[in-house]
Amino acid sequence: MTPAIHREAFPEQPAAMRSGSSKITIMVQSRNAADRFQDLAIPLLPSLYNHACWLARETTEAEDLVQETLAKALRAFDSFEPGTNFKAWVFRILRNTFLTSRTALASNRTVFLEDQPDATQVADLGSSPESFAIRSENFAAVQKALEELPPPLREVILLCDLEELKYREIAAVLDVPIGTVMSRLARARQALRQLLQPTFGGGA
């Protein structure tokens, strides 16, 4: 740290404390960490809020979720490893925050999907790409289908397709093996196609 930064950051500190004491260094580092956190977090706010809305299904709770997530992430920012994906890290905090919320606990949402294989069994719907003639005017139908997906399937497909996280990052967010991410994604897409079939047709 340069002395100029010390003075700019903490002009009110006595000279004795500005002369390189470890306390000042820690405070400046904390300030810089807060700046770094802000730089990383602010571009993600629309994305975090959107994902929170999909999780909580209610905008006020979604905002509270993101507020709490940001507070937790800022407190734990020391544990974030530079060079790793901040987005995956903060999405994991968001998810864990949601899982301990009243809404999640009330809906018993933490049950692992793999424990209920029958609940997500869907038919093979064939392969015609024409059956997914999805254009911009049909997004409402896709959104409705996403709403109807079981939450764990909706979550994994949004993390992959919308947030563009890599499989290993999704595995870290969901705290599951990569193989589970792959199988859950395959089921999510199959279920989504099944839900869209009445709208767009397509043969089985």
Place this chain on the structure above:
Amino acid sequence: MSSDHLLPETMGAMVDGELAARDKAAADAHLNECHVCSKRVLSLYQLKSAVKQAGMRNMPSPAVLTRLGAQARGGRAPRIQWTPLRSVLLQAAAALLVVALGLGAWRWMRPSESLASQVLDQHLATLSAGALPEVASSDRHTVKPWFEGKLPFSFNLPEPNALPPDTVLTGADLVYIQGKPVALLLFSIHKHRTSVFVSQTRLLTGISHRRTQEGFQLIDEEARGLDYLAVSDANGAELDALLRSLTAVQ
């Protein structure tokens, strides 16, 4: 599903760009032989694109963004009534924050700047000596059917007499840009070789629909959910006319 076909997980990993090089080569080889799996993979590409666009539906209001931004800065966002002066200051700060957040979100959502370069590279490849397209034909009834089963979308081609003067369809090819299949239509405008890329996603980044890059004109138009991007050293008015003739028949 037959055990001979690709597993759903493998097709998903292919669409998500998660297959290892060796597995991808094996999957590509299978797709070249298996029409059923090819169609399924194309369908997955389309579904992925639809989820990406439909999933971003809950945009926070400026007031919510202001509160979340304050939290990200380490402070609690007030939800109380402010005095008039502080209210004005807050509104100014909120406006600045919204602009900053908008820029951040724009940077976050902005496609790669390398897209135009990839498109230009594809066009330059068509200009190289000996470069022959997969379909060398000026017959639209030959060119259009050739794309069937190769693209997750369909488009029409105009009659030859509906094209601008001295503009001729010379062939077509299938190219991949950022892992997505894109139709490449080749035209000749007064002997200026011209490429038109037909894609489900916009290939020209930024707000403007025209750009000059390394001496070539890049102009795009949208019609019925598809993007038509023309690249050529012909003049802009002639490219506009070509694009109009293409989009008019969609």
